[in-house]
Every structure is written in structure tokens, then in C-alpha cells.
Amino acid sequence: MAGSVNKVVLVGNLGKDPDVRTSQSGAKIVSFSLATSDTWNDRASGEKRERTEWHRVVIFNERLADVAERFLRKGRKVYLEGSLQTRKWTDQGGQERYTTEVVIAAYRGELVLLDNKDAGDAPRQQQSRGQNNQQSGGWDSPQGNPDLDDDIPF
Amino acid sequence: MAGSVNKVVLVGNLGKDPDVRTSQSGAKIVSFSLATSDTWNDRASGEKRERTEWHRVVIFNERLADVAERFLRKGRKVYLEGSLQTRKWTDQGGQERYTTEVVIAAYRGELVLLDNKDAGDAPRQQQSRGQNNQQSGGWDSPQGNPDLDDDIPF
Amino acid sequence: MAGSVNKVVLVGNLGKDPDVRTSQSGAKIVSFSLATSDTWNDRASGEKRERTEWHRVVIFNERLADVAERFLRKGRKVYLEGSLQTRKWTDQGGQERYTTEVVIAAYRGELVLLDNKDAGDAPRQQQSRGQNNQQSGGWDSPQGNPDLDDDIPF
Amino acid sequence: MAGSVNKVVLVGNLGKDPDVRTSQSGAKIVSFSLATSDTWNDRASGEKRERTEWHRVVIFNERLADVAERFLRKGRKVYLEGSLQTRKWTDQGGQERYTTEVVIAAYRGELVLLDNKDAGDAPRQQQSRGQNNQQSGGWDSPQGNPDLDDDIPF
DNA sequence: TTTT
DNA sequence: TTTT
Numbered sequence: 001m002a003g004s005v006n007k008v009v010l011v012g013n014l015g016k017d018p019d020v021r022t023s024q025s026g027a028k029i030v031s032f033s034l035a036t037s038d039t040w041n042d043r044a045s046g047e048k049r050e051r052t053e054w055h056r057v058v059i060f061n062e063r064l065a066d067v068a069e070r071f072l073r074k075g076r077k078v079y080l081e082g083s084l085q086t087r088k089w090t091d092q093g094g095q096e097r098y099t100t101e102v103v104i105a106a107y108r109g110e111l112v113l114l115d116n117k118d119a120g121d122a123p124r125q126q127q128s129r130g131q132n133n134q135q136s137g138g139w140d141s142p143q144g145n146p147d148l149d150d151d152i153p154f
Numbered sequence: 155m156a157g158s159v160n161k162v163v164l165v166g167n168l169g170k171d172p173d174v175r176t177s178q179s180g181a182k183i184v185s186f187s188l189a190t191s192d193t194w195n196d197r198a199s200g201e202k203r204e205r206t207e208w209h210r211v212v213i214f215n216e217r218l219a220d221v222a223e224r225f226l227r228k229g230r231k232v233y234l235e236g237s238l239q240t241r242k243w244t245d246q247g248g249q250e251r252y253t254t255e256v257v258i259a260a261y262r263g264e265l266v267l268l269d270n271k272d273a274g275d276a277p278r279q280q281q282s283r284g285q286n287n288q289q290s291g292g293w294d295s296p297q298g299n300p301d302l303d304d305d306i307p308f
Numbered sequence: 309m310a311g312s313v314n315k316v317v318l319v320g321n322l323g324k325d326p327d328v329r330t331s332q333s334g335a336k337i338v339s340f341s342l343a344t345s346d347t348w349n350d351r352a353s354g355e356k357r358e359r360t361e362w363h364r365v366v367i368f369n370e371r372l373a374d375v376a377e378r379f380l381r382k383g384r385k386v387y388l389e390g391s392l393q394t395r396k397w398t399d400q401g402g403q404e405r406y407t408t409e410v411v412i413a414a415y416r417g418e419l420v421l422l423d424n425k426d427a428g429d430a431p432r433q434q435q436s437r438g439q440n441n442q443q444s445g446g447w448d449s450p451q452g453n454p455d456l457d458d459d460i461p462f
Numbered sequence: 463m464a465g466s467v468n469k470v471v472l473v474g475n476l477g478k479d480p481d482v483r484t485s486q487s488g489a490k491i492v493s494f495s496l497a498t499s500d501t502w503n504d505r506a507s508g509e510k511r512e513r514t515e516w517h518r519v520v521i522f523n524e525r526l527a528d529v530a531e532r533f534l535r536k537g538r539k540v541y542l543e544g545s546l547q548t549r550k551w552t553d554q555g556g557q558e559r560y561t562t563e564v565v566i567a568a569y570r571g572e573l574v575l576l577d578n579k580d581a582g583d584a585p586r587q588q589q590s591r592g593q594n595n596q597q598s599g600g601w602d603s604p605q606g607n608p609d610l611d612d613d614i615p616f
Numbered sequence: 617t618t619t620t
Numbered sequence: 621t622t623t624t
Contacts, residue, residue: 003231003422003619004190005165005387006207008238009471011541011574012158025198036158038237040259043179053160055238077157077576079313079473079541083192084162084209084238086254095247100240100254105194107415112473114311114539114576157576159541163317165387165420169617189618208617229618231422233319233387233467261569266319268385268422268465311539312474312498314515316546319467323621333505343622344466346545348567352487361468362621363546383622385465391500392470392517392546394562403555408548408562413502465623 006083008102010055011114012036016074020065030068031058034078034102057082059104064111071113081110160237162256164209165268166190170228174219184222185212188232188256211236213258218265225267235264314391316410318363319422320344324382328373338376339366342386342410365390367412372419379421389418468545470564472517473576474498478536482527492521492530496540496564519544521566526573533575543572 015033023029034055042049057080059065072078082104091097104111172186188209196203211234213219226232236258245251258265326340342363350357365388367373380386390412399405412419477495485491496517504511519542521527534540544566553559566573 003165003420004167005163005233005418005420006190006192006209007163009159009161009163011473011576012160036160037156038160038259039156043260053237053239055160079159083207084254084256085207093249095249097251098253100238102238105192110313112311112313114473157574159572159574165319165422167618169619187617191619204620206618231619264467266465266467268319310499310501313471313541314474314498314500314517315471317467317469317471319465321466321622323623341621344468344546345623346468346567358624360622361545361547363468385623387467391515392562392564393515401557403557405559407560408546410546413500414505 008055008082008084009080010034010036010057010082010102011077011079012055013077014072014074015054018068018072020069027060027062028065028069029058029060030065030072031056032068032072033057034080056099056101057104058101059109059111060106061104061109061111062106064104064109067111067113077114079110079112079114080104083109162236162238163234164188164190164211164236164256165231165233166209167231168226168228169208172222172226174223181214181216182219182223183212183214184219184226185210186222186226187211188234210253210255211258212255213263213265214260215258215263215265216260218258218263221265221267231268233264233266233268234258237262316363316390316392317388318342318344318365318390318410319385319387320363321385322380322382323362326376326380328377335368335370336373336377337366337368338373338380339364340376340380341365342388364407364409365412366409367417367419368414369412369417369419370414372412372417375419375421385422387418387420387422388412391417470544470546471542472496472498472519472544472564473539473541474517475539476534476536477516480530480534482531489522489524490527490531492527492534494519494530494534496542518561518563519566520563521571521573522568523566523571523573524568526566526571529573529575539576541572541574541576542566545570 012034015035018030018032020028020030034057036053036055037050038053039048039050041047059068059082080102082102084100085103086098086100089097089099166188169187169189172184174182174184177183188211190207190209191204192207193202193204195201213222213236234256236256238254239257240252240254243251243253320342323341323343326338328336328338331337342365344361344363345358346361347356347358349355367376367390388410390410392408393411394406394408397405397407474496477497480492480494482490482492496519498515498517499512500515501510501512503509521530521544542564544564546562547565548560548562551559551561
């Protein structure tokens with residue numbers, strides 16, 4: 001089908017440092033969880049309510065994956081453009097599951113660092129993956145970091 | 155957290171007529187599936203590939219829910235703006251599941267009909283609410299609410 | 309300054325056939341005027357009012373310039389993404405003027421045909437460049453380039 | 463014309479403190495210049511080039527005009543959504559001129575502060591209009607502030 | 617389930 | 621100049 005648009009624009013904060021992996025074809029893939037927060041007035045109670053939304057972001061765009069790996073860290077604020085993609089997978093019980101991700105495809109999308117006062121000053125220290133990577137502290141994820149939990153969609 | 159943006163822009167075609175239901179508070183809620191299609195060149199084979207993506211759209215905005223009910227139908231093309239929301243639910247096996255939807259919240263978002271040559275000519279026939287609304291046949295969701303089904307992402 | 313975003317999203321109709329010209333470096337540049345319409349309720353009178361807005365669109369992206377040249381015509385509806393750019397020029401009286409355009413730069417932006425029922429059926433007849441291209445008549449810009457005219461914003 | 467979209471998304475920095483005025487009907491109108499910066503590689507020379515773009519932003523949305531008046535200052539970074547509007551005016555020589563603005567209309571648009579570490583800490587001191595208002599210093603406008611110049615589109 |  |  002021609003004639004369609006699938007675009008997501010997010011401004012939010014990373015829940016933790018990005019995860020970097022390499023595809024079978026050797027391409028770098030960077031992913032992370034991004035928190036946004038919606039605020040609204042509850043119709044019934046009239047109270048101000050807030051809801052944190054976690055988005056799974058996956059970057060295939062080579063240039064932007066590089067930028068993400070070098071400059072994004074837990075707590076950083078970022079503007080990004082990607083598209084929605086729902087992926088099917090099978091859980092440990094053999095059940096089919098679906099996860100919706102915001103994908104920045106090759107040669108597409110956008111990634112803009114928004115609090116880059118010291119972006120160049122503190123590049124990621126090389127670390128062995130698998131270690132906890134919490135040196136950037138400082139920012140508390142609104143309601144725990146879903147990446148560390150079980151039973152979550154990503 | 156202040157300072158965030160959660161925005162989705164879609165242009166696509168409805169997979170079937172919208173589903174209209176009423177919330178406990180009496181508000182009309184309109185939902186439908188929207189297809190978009192991504193086309194890209196496969197890195198390996200060099201071939202043109204296409205992937206259809208299905209989005210679950212839910213409209214709480216009263217004015218836009220009215221427009222959707224009156225003018226959207228299976229196959230129609232629409233531009234919309236909403237935000238991403240992931241909802242937790244429990245399937246029939248007692249398993250927790252997650253569904254990501256594009257939500258057009260009250261007083262927010264956008265909905266623009268794009269092939270409205272005859273939009274005013276063939277409005278949906280008025281029906282008593284509560285009746286099943288299956289005149290366009292096709293895919294038969296048991297309670298008229300696909301969210302209750304197993305084995306589908308939405 | 310890093311950390312900025314300059315994005316325009318338009319859905320509208322072309323006022324006339326696109327103008328195609330070639331840059332000094334040989335690149336094809338396609339431009340056209342696009343109409344959008346805003347509707348709102350006048351605060352004072354309570355009446356529904358409508359205002360048509362004309363946007364000057366200029367495409368440098370090679371792939372999209374090709375698509376535009378081949379498929380866009382007067383009256384066609386299109387979705388596009390570009391960025392805002394204000395250009396300074398000097399009118400015939402020697403006065404400095406400014407024109408704001410929606411630019412789709414090389415390797416950037418988006419162009420999606422929205423009423424392409426017959427897009428493939430009636431491609432623009434190939435013409436030798438340099439000839440006037442006025443088969444769709446209407447508004448006759450002297451050099452085929454409205455940017456050179458007085459008394460119009462673009 | 464139904465079926466159109468006219469949307470601008472900007473992330474940029476204010477060139478100076480916003481200007482606040484009151485319409486004849488008593489509504490508050492807030493306006494300011496916002497700088498964005500485009501970076502690209504020059505085709506010919508292969509060099510990295512940068513161009514600062516100044517956007518004239520006008521806010522009619524009451525709630526967002528309040529937010530802008532209270533929290534926006536010279537140098538602050540902001541995300542906003544508005545629409546393009548070209549306004550005709552007559553210069554001192556009696557010539558017709560056109561200015562394109564990014565308008566946030568009543569009940570529409572978006573305004574999100576992006577560096578609000580201390581947004582609540584340093585609200586604008588009430589000042590007599592007409593005074594220079596440069597207490598927020600610190601950020602140099604990329605190439606001088608066009609609002610202070612003659613011969614510019616806004 | 618859409619559309620081209 | 622478009623479109624509804």
C-alpha cells in the first residue's frame with residue numbers, strides 16, 4: 001500500500017543506559033527504554049493525574065545508533081522520530097506475545113540530544129556488557145525501571 | 155516528569171468499520187485498526203520489501219469520536235494524531251498481557267478524513283446502541299470487542 | 309547550536325502543476341504551492357470561519373523531486389514533511405524581501421501521495437526541459453518561476 | 463477545504479525574552495523568535511555547514527500563553543507545535559509585505575519546556591514593559607537577534 | 617482486517 | 621492557484 005505514514009515523535013528520558021548489540025549482518029543495534037509522562041485532569045475527581053509511559057526504542061539507523069551509543073545515558077533527555085512496529089515472539093511457556101516498539105530504521109528517523117551541556121565531556125566508559133551500568137545515577141526512574149522486571153512487554 | 159512529548163502521526167486505512175462503545179461514565183469511545191505499510195529495500199537481497207503494520211486506535215476525544223463514528227468506515231484513509239499508551243490486561247489463561255494503542259485523549263489529538271469525496275453521502279446508518287453492529291461483516295469479534303480475544307495483539 | 313528540530317508536516321492540495329527547474333549543479337528542483345485550510349469558530353461572532361493558507365514547497369531531495377515531478381499535479385492531495393527556511397531576495401525596486409518556504413532537503417523529508425487512485429495512469433508527459441510547461445493552464449507565471457514575480461509572497 | 467493538515471514542530475532556543483501584549487478583546491498574546499540550526503554537508507566542498515533559522519512564534523492559546531509568559535526566557539529551549547500562517551502587512555514605504563509565522567492558536571498546539579531544571583525557581587520578575595529585559599543573559603544568539611534589526615521579516 |  |  002502506498003500512501004501511508006507511520007511516525008512517532010517522542011521527547012523523554014532514558015530509563016537506563018542504552019543496550020548495544022550487533023546483528024548477524026554485523027550492524028550495530030542500539031535500544032533503550034524511554035519514559036514520557038502524560039498529565040491530565042481526571043474528569044470525575046477533577047484531580048491532576050500523571051501517568052508515566054515507557055517506550056521501547058530500537059535504532060537500526062547506523063549514524064544515529066552511533067550517536068546513541070556515544071551520547072545517550074540513563075536520565076538523558078532526547079527528541080526522536082521513528083515508526084511503530086509490533087513484533088511477535090514466543091514466551092517461555094510457548095505462548096505468542098506481541099511487543100510494540102518505536103523503530104528508527106536504516107536511513108530514516110531522527111535523534112536529537114536535548115540536554116547536551118556536557119554531552120561531549122562524558123562519553124560512555126567502555127564496559128564489559130552484563131555488568132550493571134549505573135554510574136550515571138542522579139535521575140530516578142519514575143516508577144522503577146521496567147527493563148529489570150519480569151512480566152513486562154519488553 | 156514534565157518536559158516530555160508522546161505523539162504519533164498515522165496515515166492509513168481502516169481494516170474494518172470502527173467499533174463504538176460507551177464508557178461507564180457514558181462517554182463514547184471509538185476504536186479501530188489502522189493499516190500502514192512500510193516499503194524498504196532489503197540490504198541483503200536488494201529486493202523491495204513491504205510490511206503492513208496494524209495499529210490499534212482508540213478515540214476518547216468526544217468531538218473526534220463523533221466524527222469517527224459518522225464518517226470512518228472500512229477501507230477509508232485517515233490522518234490522525236494521538237499518543238502511545240501501553241495497557242496491561244489478563245488473558246483467559248490468567249497471563250498478564252500488554253497491548254500498545256494509539257490513543258486520542260479527551261481534548262487532544264487530530265483526525266482528518268483524506269478520501270472524503272463522498273463522506274457526507276453515505277453516513278453510517280443510525281442504529282440503536284447496544285445492538286450488534288455487523289453490517290459490514292467480515293471479522294466477527296464475539297462481544298464486538300476484540301480486546302477480549304486471545305491470540306491477537308489487540 | 310545542536311539540539312534543535314525544524315519540522316513541518318502538511319497535508320494539502322496543489323494549486324497548480326509543480327514547477328521543475330535545474331540547479332547550476334544539475335540537480336532537479338521541484339516546487340509548488342500547497343493549500344491548507346484552517347477552520348475555527350470565531351470567538352466574537354461564534355461563526356464558523358475558514359482561512360486558506362498557501363505554502364511554498366521546494367524539493368531538493370532527488371528521489372522525492374522525481375516522485376513529485378512524475379505524480380504531483382494541480383489539485384492532487386499530498387502529505388509531506390520538510391523544514392522551514394526563510395530566504396532573502398531583492399525585489400525589482402531594490403528592496404529586500406523575505407520568503408518563507410517549506411524545504412525538503414537532500415536525503416531528508418517525506419512525500420506521500422494521498423489520492424493516487426490513478427497516479428500511475430496519467431503521468432506527466434515528458435517534455436524537453438526549458439520549454440514552457442503550461443498544459444494545465446490557469447495561472448501564468450512569466451518565467452515559469454513565481455519567485456521572480458512582484459507583489460506575491462512567493 | 464476539509465482534509466488538510468498544517469503543523470509545525472520546533473525545538474529551539476529563544477532569541478530573547480518573549481513579548482507579551484494584549485489583544486483588543488483582552489486576550490494575552492505572547493510572541494518570540496526561536497532559533498533552530500540545520501547542519502548539513504555541502505555537496506560541493508564536502509564541508510560541514512550550519513545555518514541558523516529564526517522563526518517568529520505567536521501564541522494565542524490562553525493556557526500556553528500563560529506558560530510562555532511565566533517560564534520562557536531568552537536562551538531557554540522549548541518544544542512547540544503550531545501551524546504556519548502568512549500575514550500581509552504594509553511597510554512604511556506603502557509596500558505590501560508578507561511575514562510567515564508559527565501560530566499556536568486558541569485551544570490548539572503544544573508548548574513544552576525542555577531545560578526546566580529551575581523553571582519554577584526563577585519566574586519572570588514583573589517589569590514595566592519597554593525596559594530592556596536582559597537579566598537572563600548567558601546565551602548568545604547565534605548571529606545577532608533579528609528582532610532588533612531593521613529590514614527583517616519580523 | 618486495509619490499501620496499491 | 622487548491623479543495624470541500
